[in-house]
Every structure is written in C-alpha cells, then in structure tokens.
Amino acid sequence: PACKAESEQAVAWYQARNFKVVEGKMIDSMGHRRIPQTAAAFFARQLGIKPLHPAGAAKSISKVQMTAYQPPPQLLAAMSPRGSAASSGTRIASAEPTPAEKREATRRTPRPRTNRPANRTTRPKPETRPTPTRSAPASTSTRVATAQPRNGNWLEPVRPQNTAVASRSVTRGSNDASKLQYPVGQPQPIRSSGAGTASPTRSSAAPARSTYRPSATESRPYDDPLRDRLAATRRGTSGPSTTRSRTPSTASRRTGRSASPTPPSRARNVDISIKGPTIGTAPYYLAYGIELPSDVTSGADFLWKDNGVWMGDQPYGVKILETPGVHRITVLMITRDNVEYRGMTTVRVLDRAASADLSDRRR
Known part of the structure; x- marks a missing residue:
C-alpha cells in the first residue's frame, strides 16, 4: 500500500x-489503525522522559508487534540528496561541494565590487550661481532694492532690468525727498501734483483688516436647548411662533446696545x-x-432622568434599578403656557449580598 511505501x-x-x-519499525497484524504510542515511546526514550503510568504504557506497547526495518541500499541512494538530484535529471560532478560547504565558502569569501558598468555616466553637478552681496551704504541714506528677487527664481524667466539702480535716498533731518527711479516696464506710482519735488504716495503700513468685535455692553439671553426643543414641538399646535428676534431696534443701534428680549420665566419647584x-x-x-x-x-412635556440618563417622558412611570448606589431622579416639565417646573429626589439601591450580611449581623 501507499502508506507503507511512504x-x-x-x-x-x-x-x-x-x-x-x-x-x-515494521508493524504487523495491525491494519490501518493509528498507533501513536510507538512514536511517543520513541521520543520519550530519546529525551529521557518517564511515562506518568509506566504499567499502562508498557502494556499498550507490548500489544504492538514490531520488527526492525532497514531500508535497502537502492532506496537509500534514491533518497539521498545526490540521488534525488540525479533522478530529476540534474548532472552533478563528483567533486561538487555540499550545500553547507557552499554556504561556508560564500560567507568567508568577500564579494568583489566590480559590478559597476564601465560606461556608466556620472550625474553632472548642478550649476551654482553666485549669490550677490549687498554693499553697505556710503551715507546715512536708505536704499530700496528693485522688484527683481535677490536670489532669483529658477521657475520664472528673468525680467529685463534697467542698468541704473533704482534707489531712493532720504536725508535725515530734511523734509525734501529725493526722486525715485524705477526700471523700465515697471508700473509707475501715482504722483501728487503739488508744488515742489514729486514724491510717491506710498502707504507706510497696510490697512488693518476689519474684524467684528462684540461690544462689552451687548447682552444675550440665556438659551436652554431642552426648553427650546420642547417649545418647538409645541409650536405646531399652540399657535404662532414665539421665536425671539435678536435684531436691535433703531434706538438701540444709536446707543450701541442690542434690544434685550423678555426674560424667561423662572422655573418652579x-x-x-x-x-x-x-x-x-x-x-x-x-x-x-x-x-x-x-x-x-x-x-405638558416631561423629561425624566436617572443620573443624567433618559428615563421617561410621561407624567408617571416605572423602572427597575439594578445598579447599587445612589440614583438621582430629576424631572423637567414645561406646560402648555410655557411654564417650567423642575424637581429632584434621590433613591438608594443596596447590593443584595451586602444587605444580607448586614441583616445577619443584626440577628
């Protein structure tokens, strides 16, 4: 059979x-039964492990009839590495080293670094352009550079620049500004038509960005999200909307204060x-x-909560509390006339095991 040959x-x-x-070992008269005891006994004997039940192990091994098996030389040659390679059609020399010897020789012999091609071209170095230096001013005057970038931008074409350096000199202690020269092709600033030397009307600082800043005197009413949500559900049947308008009146705009709406009614207990x-x-x-x-x-609309968790929305209700501890029961009610009621009470739930121990101690 195939199992015996394998x-x-x-x-x-x-x-x-x-x-x-x-x-x-060749096992006789056992058929195709699986006998793991033989392999277990082999490994236990090699590792020096004793069985937990020596008598039972010896009895189970004695039932198996085994004879020693030695494979024939032809089978050994076929199963050897050289024999298996020869049977697959690979030609092997007699002096060929074993795989272990090949790995050892590869590990000891350094690999030559001659795998670089001879016609490999080197990458040319990028062309560097000298950075222009700034010369110190000869006098106490301020010089303004031209619109051309100092270090240059490689992505934009070079714009034509006038040979004359655009400069503006402002002498300290005098109110007269010198003429400002601009390169050809640049837009000229607007010059005033007053008497004397024309000077560019350039703003010294950018205009401040206008931002909205709420006034300290502006008042906003306190909005309760729950009350607004409950009131919104009632507006469909109770008449026109009672949404507060936050648009200030004309008189309040003149005084800078927004019109304060009617304050909400205080909650009742x-x-x-x-x-x-x-x-x-x-x-x-x-x-x-x-x-x-x-x-x-x-x-009316109701909102019952147990420690901040929704519990019900009816005037009355029931619930089973399974968590030991103090439970804070709260209610919020808003009537049809938009009158708010609030209430709170506490309920203490004891653990059954703890209460049983306490009752036993009292007895």
Missing part, C-alpha cells in the same frame, strides 16, 4: 541525510412622588410620578 521512503530519507537517531421606600435592595422596583393637578400636567 513510510519506507521516510526512513531512507532521514538515514540518507545522516540524522543522529533513526529507527524503523415640583415634588416627585416615589411609591414605597426610597431605600431598597437590587433589583429595586421604582414607581415615580409628579404631584400636580391634571389641568396643569395636561398637554
């Missing part, structure tokens, strides 16, 4: 490559009713509500 080739392959310990005790073990059944007449709560 096993014989494996034994010959390891022996042909000079492995230190190679054992071949409301009591929250909790059904049952406010201290309990987890899971805690919470039944909450608001203590106001039905004509006030009718058509």
